Amino acid sequence: MSDGLRPQTLLTLIAVVAVMASGTVRAAAPSFDLDLDVELDPATRRFHAVATVAPAARDFRFELHESLQVTTASADGKSVGVVAAGREGPISAWRVRMPAGTARLRLEYRGTLPALDRDLDERGVLRGLPPMASEDGSFLSAAGAWYPQPATLFSYKVTVSVPGDQRALVPGRLHTESLPSGVSGRYRASFEFAHPAAGIDLMAGPWLIREKVMPRANAAPLRLRTYFPRELDAVAGLADGYLDDTRRYLELYEEEIGAYPFTGFSVVASPLPTGFGMATLTYIGAEVLKLPFIRATSLGHEVLHNWWGNGVYVDDATGNWSEGLTTFMADYAYKERESGAAARASRLAWLRDFAAVPAGHHQSLAAFRSRTHGAAATVGYGKSAMVFLMLRDAIGEDAFGRALRAFWEEHRFANASWSDLQAAFEKAAGRSLAPFFEQWLDRAGGPAVKITAATAKAEGGKVRLTLTVVQSAPAYALHLPLEIVIAGRAELRSIDVGGLRDVVTMLVDAMPEGVRLDPELRVWRVLDRAQLPPILRQWVIAPAPRWVQASDAGDVREAATALAKRFFEVPPRPLSRDALNKGAEPVMLMGLHPDVDAALSDAGLPSRPASLAGRGSAQVWTIERDDGPPIAVVSARDAVSLRALLTPLPHYGAQSWLVFDGRRVLDRGVWQAPGRLVAVQSER
Numbered sequence: 221m222s223d224g225l226r227p228q229t230l231l232t233l234i235a236v237v238a239v240m241a242s243g244t245v246r247a248a249a250p251s252f253d254l255d256l257d258v259e260l261d262p263a264t265r266r267f268h269a270v271a272t273v274a275p276a277a278r279d280f281r282f283e284l285h286e287s288l289q290v291t292t293a294s295a296d297g298k299s300v301g302v303v304a305a306g307r308e309g310p311i312s313a314w315r316v317r318m319p320a321g322t323a324r325l326r327l328e329y330r331g332t333l334p335a336l337d338r339d340l341d342e343r344g345v346l347r348g349l350p351p352m353a354s355e356d357g358s359f360l361s362a363a364g365a366w367y368p369q370p371a372t373l374f375s376y377k378v379t380v381s382v383p384g385d386q387r388a389l390v391p392g393r394l395h396t397e398s399l400p401s402g403v404s405g406r407y408r409a410s411f412e413f414a415h416p417a418a419g420i421d422l423m424a425g426p427w428l429i430r431e432k433v434m435p436r437a438n439a440a441p442l443r444l445r446t447y448f449p450r451e452l453d454a455v456a457g458l459a460d461g462y463l464d465d466t467r468r469y470l471e472l473y474e475e476e477i478g479a480y481p482f483t484g485f486s487v488v489a490s491p492l493p494t495g496f497g498m499a500t501l502t503y504i505g506a507e508v509l510k511l512p513f514i515r516a517t518s519l520g521h522e523v524l525h526n527w528w529g530n531g532v533y534v535d536d537a538t539g540n541w542s543e544g545l546t547t548f549m550a551d552y553a554y555k556e557r558e559s560g561a562a563a564r565a566s567r568l569a570w571l572r573d574f575a576a577v578p579a580g581h582h583q584s585l586a587a588f589r590s591r592t593h594g595a596a597a598t599v600g601y602g603k604s605a606m607v608f609l610m611l612r613d614a615i616g617e618d619a620f621g622r623a624l625r626a627f628w629e630e631h632r633f634a635n636a637s638w639s640d641l642q643a644a645f646e647k648a649a650g651r652s653l654a655p656f657f658e659q660w661l662d663r664a665g666g667p668a669v670k671i672t673a674a675t676a677k678a679e680g681g682k683v684r685l686t687l688t689v690v691q692s693a694p695a696y697a698l699h700l701p702l703e704i705v706i707a708g709r710a711e712l713r714s715i716d717v718g719g720l721r722d723v724v725t726m727l728v729d730a731m732p733e734g735v736r737l738d739p740e741l742r743v744w745r746v747l748d749r750a751q752l753p754p755i756l757r758q759w760v761i762a763p764a765p766r767w768v769q770a771s772d773a774g775d776v777r778e779a780a781t782a783l784a785k786r787f788f789e790v791p792p793r794p795l796s797r798d799a800l801n802k803g804a805e806p807v808m809l810m811g812l813h814p815d816v817d818a819a820l821s822d823a824g825l826p827s828r829p830a831s832l833a834g835r836g837s838a839q840v841w842t843i844e845r846d847d848g849p850p851i852a853v854v855s856a857r858d859a860v861s862l863r864a865l866l867t868p869l870p871h872y873g874a875q876s877w878l879v880f881d882g883r884r885v886l887d888r889g890v891w892q893a894p895g896r897l898v899a900v901q902s903e904r
């Protein structure tokens with residue numbers, strides 16, 4: 221390494237360092253489609269940039285956020301005019317005609333960026349952001365039009381300069397870097413991205429940088445970094461833990477898929493409450509970086525996106541396969557490694573979320589683009605991951621792994637579609653998978669399957685078991701695991717069905733007591749009620765939710781109103797107490813313990829579960845009913861305890877019940893729901 225670091229050396233940057241690619245001798249500066257020189261002053265939010273663009277066409281159109289004004293424009297040194305070409309919301313379109321014989325356009329532009337909006341919640345962040353600056357952190361999202369984009373996909377070099385103890389970065393290879401010195405007092409760094417990129421996100425913040433160099437057997441070492449604010453960096457072992465875990469994930473996926481395609485990976489702390497994955501880095505809320513599940517799950521998910529999404533690109537026209545594949549190979553794979561029970565709990569959570577999507581709101585997997593609301597995530601993450609699981613179950617682990625490695629080799633740094641994936645899996649499996657992909661991608665929803673009759677009859681020394689299996693229309697071709705209970709012991713088989721009504725027979729050793737379909741939940745389908753305890757997400761994503769105030773006190777009503785506003789994806793309609801049993805849409809009952817108990821009793825509903833009574837400062841639970849609307853209850857000791865749920869409660873959609881002490885969850889869980897054992901009738 222040019223800076224004399226040995227692999228594995230931990231470095232906190234305290235002196236001026238200049239970093240060059242190891243062993244590279246540059247004969248000539250490479251030319252990028254976009255070369256940006258940016259100066260940002262987060263305290264005043266002043267932004268100044270010089271862009272050198274190689275436009276794809278002589279008639280060059282680009283967009284800039286309304287806060288930015290072009291001050292000079294020239295083509296190969298000759299001044300050119302920039303004219304307004306329309307406007308959409310806060311984004312203005314501009315147009316330049318490149319004079320004949322000119323190749324590169326130089327634009328100088330400046331402005332004062334909007335202030336960072338700290339009130340953005342996760343849903344707001346997912347909707348796209350303007351470029352925003354503050355001393356606590358600046359985020360210039362690619363969607364915020366802070367630079368002139370030369371083409372749909374383009375290469376770039378960005379040099380960024382920020383004052384004092386601010387640091388800044390964009391995705392790409394760190395090319396040069398210098399810390400503030402007496403003269404300039406500014407931090408400067410330049411980054412290169414030589415592959416086709418769809419956009420550039422720029423981040424700055426008051427960060428300390430830590431670095432570890434990760435050696436690799438057959439490739440150049442990787443530069444791993446954390447960009448954490450001082451107080452986060454000071455948390456014992458945290459930054460080091462992130463660097464070590466990043467290395468572990470990179471090694472895992474290099475082994476499973478192929479060599480990591482970039483020169484480093486950074487974990488960057490954001491003042492905003494969510495996580496973004498970009499090529500070469502992840503930008504995660506500083507608050508959540510302290511939570512253990514981020515390192516255990518989200519970090520691996522974002523690292524893997526460097527292969528799926530930022531390595532092989534998703535073609536927006538043909539659907540997003542990358543979230544499901546990433547969820548399957550990261551989040552779900554970690555659960556599989558943990559235990560069979562943990563993996564089953566993940567599958568149950570996906571199927572539960574699916575069952576909670578109201579009829580008529582289903583979307584096909586082929587139509588999934590990105591996560592904009594809960595119902596879309598159910599398909600784009602849950603169903604998609606389950607489709608990859610069913611595919612691996614169908615073609616075997618070897619063929620599955622080979623297909624993914626070949627897909628990676630063939631489509632690196634290019635758009636790929638579901639049909640490219642299908643082709644890779646078909647080649648590895650040596651057979652057509654068209655019916656599989658057609659039914660799981662193009663159809664919305666999923667099959668409801670059940671055994672309607674099970675009979676058994678002695679035959680020779682054995683017993684012939686005959687099952688009638690029916691499913692909802694349209695029928696799916698399904699490979700269904702089947703549990704057969706004989707003399708109290710469970711035996712696992714599988715059956716294949718493909719029609720609305722199939723009769724399946726098989727020989728077993730002795731007279732079975734009962735049978736159960738897909739007990740391990742390995743097939744995407746509509747679970748029946750016996751397998752589906754109600755969970756809070758059914759309320760969160762309800763299209764027409766309703767709520768009832770159990771208490772009359774002003775401060776309690778105020779806290780409940782704020783919680784109702786925060787909890788549901790669409791504003792809930794208030795109901796009077798005597799309407800608890802009316803309608804079919806989910807209802808949430810909120811108030812203080814005695815008022816909630818009285819309301820439940822007046823409505824003839826089951827009383828507070830004994831397992832929750834008397835615990836913590838607030839209790840939340842769902843009520844399973846055979847008729848009437850599903851009811852969720854939020855019951856608190858006082859107004860303060862109710863208000864404390866405002867931030868945490870919306871994050872617990874996967875639970876049936878919770879006990880809170882203030883903002884902290886003391887206990888939580890999902891109601892028990894045994895699958896249905898279908899009794900086997902003996903035939904004479």
Ligand SMILES: [Zn+2]
Nearest residue numbers: 521525543546
């Ligand atoms: Zn993702």
